[in-house]
Amino acid sequence: MTDYDVIADAIGLSDAARSLAAGEGPVAVDVERASGFRYSQRAYLIQVFRRGAGVFLFDPPPIGDFSALQEAIGGEEWILHAASQDLPSLRELDLEPVTIFDTELAARLLGHDRVGLGAVVADTLGITLAKAHSASDWSTRPLPQSWLEYAALDVEHLVDVRDALAAELEAQGKTAFASEEFQAVLDRRPKPPREDPWRRLSGLHTVRGRRSLAVARELWIAREEYAQDQDVSPGRLVPDRSLVAAVLADPATKKDLAAVKDFMGRASRTQLDRWWAAIERGRAATSLPLERVPGDSLPPPRAWADRNPEADARLKAARPLVEGRAEELGMPTENLLTPDLLRRVAWSPPEDITAEAVGDALQELGARSWQVAQTAQLIADAFVESVQGADEAPDDAS
Structure with missing residues (x-):
């Protein structure tokens, strides 16, 4: 197994950027986040590969400023798999491509039955990638070597995959289709925040009454603020179903809330004062949410x-x-x-x-x-x- 070093300072980034600038052809880029573990969608590892330069693994939090890398590869075509997932995290670091090739999207346009990275690599190159760490907590430090090897392999074959898919697109007369789709992904910007994001609480449809909805809203806001402060995924603190269970139980006292069997989660008891205060705010609210809100969705x-x-x-x-x-x-x-x-x-x-x-x-x-x-x-x-x-x-x- 190859031992991979993670670049975590400006000097290492500068040296890597020079090597990548001297490479040839498009640049394969991938991002590992800690989705489901952390509140933010920030990048916790960035992998870059270019022919003639090799693979480089970067640790974004301690590096911070990625301008040297942007200057080195910003004008090249970037190859990403499911680019719409990675571009927001890259843009947070001011890493922005001028053109992309999305291997997942290309595989979809070509009618591949399976479009996950491992499946596309297997279908195009006959190489099997282990996906054991795809759902790992990439904010872990230090990162184990087995995880780093997995991460490096995600980009090491991506240029060859791109070439194989590009040939398929040309053979099927879909090169122009793909170019438009890639540009649309690159041009797409985040949707504006939802007016009432708390309405996405799973199970909210079981809550009846505007006052109860106000309580659900305050619980969601309290959890969101605490999750952001702790940089922890909200569902890891108190799952949606637990917040809804607290609303439905309608506890008379803080002690009653603590006794609600379905009010679970690692912060359900340690932050009991926080949740009880939210319930009281909801009960005292003068501005009550509507039970139904108009939207732009069509009828089924x-x-x-x-x-x-x-x-x-x-x-x-x-x-x-x-x-x-x-x-x-x-x-x-x-x-x-x-x-x-x-x-x-x-x-x-x-x-x-x-x-x-x-x-x-x-x-x-x-x-x-x-x-x-x-x-x-x-x-x-x-x-x-x-x-x-x-x-x-x-x-x-x-």
Whole structure:
């Protein structure tokens, strides 16, 4: 087993940056976080590989300033697997590529049955990667050598994987598709924070009454603040189900809260004062949350026949055509056009049902040009056919 050193200071970073700058071709980059263990999504290890330079492992917290690495490789193509997961952590460190090749996304566009990194490496190179440490706590220090070897292998083969997938894309006529998708991932920015993030509490649907929702809100906020302060994943302090159990139990006293059997978690008792104070704030709140909040989500398709029968007919006419085109192209339907985009344009179609108008509507919703080119005419034809079918249907009243 190769022994890997972790670079943890500015001098080591500078030396590595010079080596990487002198390498050749694209740069493979990967990030290890401590998701499920820490509150933040910061990077706890960054792995970089380039032909002619080798593998380098960086420890972000003690290094801090990565400007030397950005200067060395920022202008090159970066190869990442599931880039949308790693780019936010890299951007926190001002590490930003100008162009990327996403091996997971490429595998999806090519119709690979399995798109995890290990599966893609096996399918393209015939090499088996051990995934034993994929869910480990990467904030652990020192990092064991077995973990470092796993991390290094994640990038060591990525350039060869990229070349194999690029050849497949070219052979299938999908190189332009992939380029648009990669650019869309690179251009995508984080969604704005949810207005009521506490409503994502698992099990909240079992809570009834605005006052009880206010208590749930205050418990969530108290847990969030403590988790952020401790840099611990909120669910490791008190799981969602425990917060909801506390709300449903409606304890009369702090002692009653401590006696709630389902109120569990490593901080459920050590921070009992914190949780009881949150419950009291919720009970005293003058601004109570609504039980139901309006959103921009559409009704579930099963309800369309009653609520919007014309939209239901449009969706039922277009969906099999889009699925058929995806099958012809050898890719999952959701990569050709996400179901949400099709539903939205079916629910609120353009006034004039033409391929151009449908295409404009899809692009406004976020579809890429290649997706529009492959689907707009099919969707427009299906929408027109659904109207004609309704016009020709026998009148039940006659």
